Amino acid sequence: MTALTSHLKLLEAESIHIFREAAAQFRTPVLLYSIGKDSTVLLHLARKAFWPAKPPFPLLHVDTTWKFHDMIAFRDRTVKELGLDLIVHTNHDGLARGMNPFDHPPSIYTDIMRPQALRQALDAGGFDAAFGGARRDEEASRAKERVFSFRAAGHTWDPRLQRPEMWQLLNGRLGRGETVRVFPLSNWTEGDVWRYITLEKLDVVPLYFAADRPVVERNGQLLMVDDERMRLLPGEAPQTRKVRFRTLGCYPLTAAVESEAADLDAVVTETLEARVSERAGRLIDHDQAGAMEMKKREGYF
Amino acid sequence: MNLAALEERTSPGTAHAPGQKLGPMVRLLTCGSVDDGKSTLIGRLLWDAAGVTDDQRAAILHASHNRAVNGERIDFSLLLDGLVAEREQGITIDIAWRYFETERRRFVIIDSPGHEQYTRNMATGASHADLAILLVDARHGVKRQTRRHAAICNLVGIKKVIVAVNKMDQIDWSEERYRAIEADFAALAGNFDFAETTTIPVAALTGANVVARSAEMAWYTGPTLLDYLENVDPKVEPEDAPFRMPVQLVLRASGDFRGYAGTVTSGTISVGDRVVDARSGLGATLRRIATMDGDQPSAQKGDAVTLVLDTDLDISRGAVLSEIKRRPVNADVIEARLVWLSEKSFDPEAGYLLRTATDLTPVTSMSVSALVDFETLGVTPAHECGVNDIADCRILLGRATALDLFGDLPLTGNFVLVNAVDGATVAGGVITWVQTGAAAVGDNVLVLDRARLAGLCSDLGDSPADRAEFERRAQEVAILLRSAGVPVLIEADQ
Numbered sequence: 001m002t003a004l005t006s007h008l009k010l011l012e013a014e015s016i017h018i019f020r021e022a023a024a025q026f027r028t029p030v031l032l033y034s035i036g037k038d039s040t041v042l043l044h045l046a047r048k049a050f051w052p053a054k055p056p057f058p059l060l061h062v063d064t065t066w067k068f069h070d071m072i073a074f075r076d077r078t079v080k081e082l083g084l085d086l087i088v089h090t091n092h093d094g095l096a097r098g099m100n101p102f103d104h105p106p107s108i109y110t111d112i113m114r115p116q117a118l119r120q121a122l123d124a125g126g127f128d129a130a131f132g133g134a135r136r137d138e139e140a141s142r143a144k145e146r147v148f149s150f151r152a153a154g155h156t157w158d159p160r161l162q163r164p165e166m167w168q169l170l171n172g173r174l175g176r177g178e179t180v181r182v183f184p185l186s187n188w189t190e191g192d193v194w195r196y197i198t199l200e201k202l203d204v205v206p207l208y209f210a211a212d213r214p215v216v217e218r219n220g221q222l223l224m225v226d227d228e229r230m231r232l233l234p235g236e237a238p239q240t241r242k243v244r245f246r247t248l249g250c251y252p253l254t255a256a257v258e259s260e261a262a263d264l265d266a267v268v269t270e271t272l273e274a275r276v277s278e279r280a281g282r283l284i285d286h287d288q289a290g291a292m293e294m295k296k297r298e299g300y301f
Numbered sequence: 302m303n304l305a306a307l308e309e310r311t312s313p314g315t316a317h318a319p320g321q322k323l324g325p326m327v328r329l330l331t332c333g334s335v336d337d338g339k340s341t342l343i344g345r346l347l348w349d350a351a352g353v354t355d356d357q358r359a360a361i362l363h364a365s366h367n368r369a370v371n372g373e374r375i376d377f378s379l380l381l382d383g384l385v386a387e388r389e390q391g392i393t394i395d396i397a398w399r400y401f402e403t404e405r406r407r408f409v410i411i412d413s414p415g416h417e418q419y420t421r422n423m424a425t426g427a428s429h430a431d432l433a434i435l436l437v438d439a440r441h442g443v444k445r446q447t448r449r450h451a452a453i454c455n456l457v458g459i460k461k462v463i464v465a466v467n468k469m470d471q472i473d474w475s476e477e478r479y480r481a482i483e484a485d486f487a488a489l490a491g492n493f494d495f496a497e498t499t500t501i502p503v504a505a506l507t508g509a510n511v512v513a514r515s516a517e518m519a520w521y522t523g524p525t526l527l528d529y530l531e532n533v534d535p536k537v538e539p540e541d542a543p544f545r546m547p548v549q550l551v552l553r554a555s556g557d558f559r560g561y562a563g564t565v566t567s568g569t570i571s572v573g574d575r576v577v578d579a580r581s582g583l584g585a586t587l588r589r590i591a592t593m594d595g596d597q598p599s600a601q602k603g604d605a606v607t608l609v610l611d612t613d614l615d616i617s618r619g620a621v622l623s624e625i626k627r628r629p630v631n632a633d634v635i636e637a638r639l640v641w642l643s644e645k646s647f648d649p650e651a652g653y654l655l656r657t658a659t660d661l662t663p664v665t666s667m668s669v670s671a672l673v674d675f676e677t678l679g680v681t682p683a684h685e686c687g688v689n690d691i692a693d694c695r696i697l698l699g700r701a702t703a704l705d706l707f708g709d710l711p712l713t714g715n716f717v718l719v720n721a722v723d724g725a726t727v728a729g730g731v732i733t734w735v736q737t738g739a740a741a742v743g744d745n746v747l748v749l750d751r752a753r754l755a756g757l758c759s760d761l762g763d764s765p766a767d768r769a770e771f772e773r774r775a776q777e778v779a780i781l782l783r784s785a786g787v788p789v790l791i792e793a794d795q
């Protein structure tokens with residue numbers, strides 16, 4: 001096998017086990033592919049779980065049309081190279097209503113273009129289970145998330161609906177109208193994800209590596225000017241800085257960090273020594289206390 | 302302790318070059334009664350030994366200033382904040398998972414409430430742990446709660462227990478009183494199957510013996526909590542455990558590849574070894590262990606692999622591949638000890654399914670024989686059980702399934718009980734006794750076989766997929782009949 005350390009080997013085996021349990025118990029699973037590092041690991045594990053067969057489910061990408069261009073290029077290349085099925089869904093209704101990340105508060109824009117779009121896509125595809133790359137270490141309300149996380153009809157998350165999970169046993173018997181989000185990376189940390197990417201030599205979106213990029217500084221955060229749609233405030237002028245991203249999303253809503261980490265080893269070292277938690281870079285989370293849990297109740301994940 | 306001094310302290314570097322080995326991952330359950338100091342202890346461990354990020358540190362310091370009564374102390378327990386609903390409405394006290402790493406190891410802390418009304422949460426959390434820290438307040442010593450916590454750990458299979466005798470500062474760091482608690486616990490542990498118990502005197506608030514050695518307790522020469530955690534071997538594996546791999550999926554791919562995918566739950570297997578399907582008794586020789594990283598010569602407990610055999614055993618999900626000599630029992634009656642998880646009490650008329658490693662078997666009938674009092678460790682005869690109860694029960698299965706005793710092989714000897722109608726997980730249990738061929742087909746038992754379900758299943762042939770579909774339909778029919786009070790038995794493989 002590869003040179004995985006014992007703890008990564010254990011995490012890998014556990015994730016493969018989860019993939020197989022879900023594929024065996026649900027009729028129409030789909031993998032939520034958001035192109036970032038977690039999705040990269042998720043997809044790699046899915047391939048391992050069913051090898052030499054292909055993963056028995058399509059990928060679903062919810063595209064807001066405001067993702068970094070590098071992300072879309074990476075997505076299309078990955079899908080083509082691996083010969084996988086990809087469903088891209090955009091909330092066209094939201095676009096038609098003029099939704100964009102500048103004129104609307106990030107939380108409203110994001111709600112319409114992501115969770116709502118995701119619900120549309122899951123309903124349209126009739127998917128009863130969706131794999132996601134969420135990790136319990138990301139945020140406090142995630143710390144209690146299940147591996148099989150149940151959603152009532154309408155995709156709502158209710159803490160009382162969640163099933164206790166004991167030992168390695170995963171109960172996927174659905175009640176009426178229920179669907180499931182499956183989180184194979186539940187027990188991984190950000191550090192594990194990077195270490196695994198390094199040891200498995202996985203390709204990730206170049207935005208994770210430091211490079212000279214055009215950015216503006218706004219409220220103490222660095223935003224990348226990824227195309228001409230970026231609206232500059234009076235007095236703002238793009239300047240070139242050496243930056244990278246710890247998480248990826250819509251470019252006007254994702255803050256960059258200044259960094260010299262231009263390759264995997266440097267990123268891993270920087271991540272493991274990080275003094276600021278990962279989510280600090282996601283603008284939407286600063287909106288309100290317990291933002292993640294509110295989103296979850298609304299069916300974001 | 303002075304706040305300014307703590308603010309200045311930086312977290313030790315926790316970087317690991319990718320190739321550098323972190324030791325095995327350790328999953329740690331923390332349990333204690335309210336106010337024993339559990340949150341403080343975990344917070345302390347994170348603060349002193351792991352990567353608490355600057356924004357988290359700042360938030361904690363800020364919140365501590367806000368609520369500090371004496372203006373001095375950091376409230377380490379703030380590192381463990383919970384769900385909004387929990388904070389605001391006080392509902393769903395649940396298990397929380399936390400991740401940290403020190404220089405040497407990756408840790409998973411499973412934090413669950415200790416109070417009696419949360420027995421189910423604790424049992425659930427404990428089922429994922431390699432070892433448990435039991436908190437004891439040095440002023441009070443071993444209490445009924447401690448006994449119950451130890452019993453729950455034992456029930457779900459935890460083999461190593463650390464007793465952290467906390468708040469030593471409150472008893473003047475007294476060795477004498479500590480030794481008495483240590484002896485009390487040693488006596489208690491004699492009732493259980495623990496492989497190793499360790500007692501450590503600590504003061505979470507000052508950090509004594511958590512990460513740093515305590516000057517006040519020079520008489521204590523054992524490891525600090527962190528020392529112990531970084532060095533303990535989390536697994537207790539018998540030398541020569543029999544091979545088991547419950548089949549999760551049959552994988553087919555081009556070039557008529559056909560492999561059985563699953564995770565090895567016990568023992569090891571090498572190419573060339575004979576294996577047997579426990580249910581049919583059919584044997585074959587292992588030809589390949591296929592993974593995306595190339596074929597492997599052998600696989601061991603914990604490995605997620607795909608086995609290719611030299612002959613087609615015609616088995617599907619739910620089968621257990623075993624070594625030839627020591628096989629699982631093909632059981633249709635089991636006795637088990639379980640913890641009831643659902644708010645809805647046990648109902649002898651309800652339709653239940655037994656979810657074992659990868660099999661799902663309809664329950665023909667189930668009866669509770671006793672309730673276990675984990676504080677006295679006594680058993681009282683009973684016929685009912687409800688949420689948070691620990692009960693002994695007897696279960697008749699609708700068909701035989703391959704099982705082991707939990708005490709021998711935990712991962713093929715455990716189960717959850719599922720409500721067939723709404724899918725809820727209602728109980729988790731460990732198998733204590735198995736019997737085969739005992740669910741004798743009496744006059745009042747309706748046998749569901751291919752002949753009886755010919756109409757319903759007229760579209761089904763004899764392929765593995767069709768047989769699986771037959772079994773699925775038969776189970777659904779069995780559930781309906783069961784809820785109408787008709788005992789049934791499924792005979793699938795005819």
Ligand SMILES: Nc1nc2c(ncn2[C@@H]2O[C@H](COP(=O)(O)OP(=O)(O)O)[C@@H](O)[C@H]2O)c(=O)[nH]1
Nearest residue numbers: 334335336337338339340341378468504505506
């Ligand atoms: N004197 C003393 N107090 C402690 C110690 N550890 C915790 N406490 C206090 O005990 C109380 C309960 O602690 P907490 O961590 O919230 O307990 P939990 O309910 O078990 O999580 C708090 O007031 C703590 O400050 C200790 O080692 N010594």
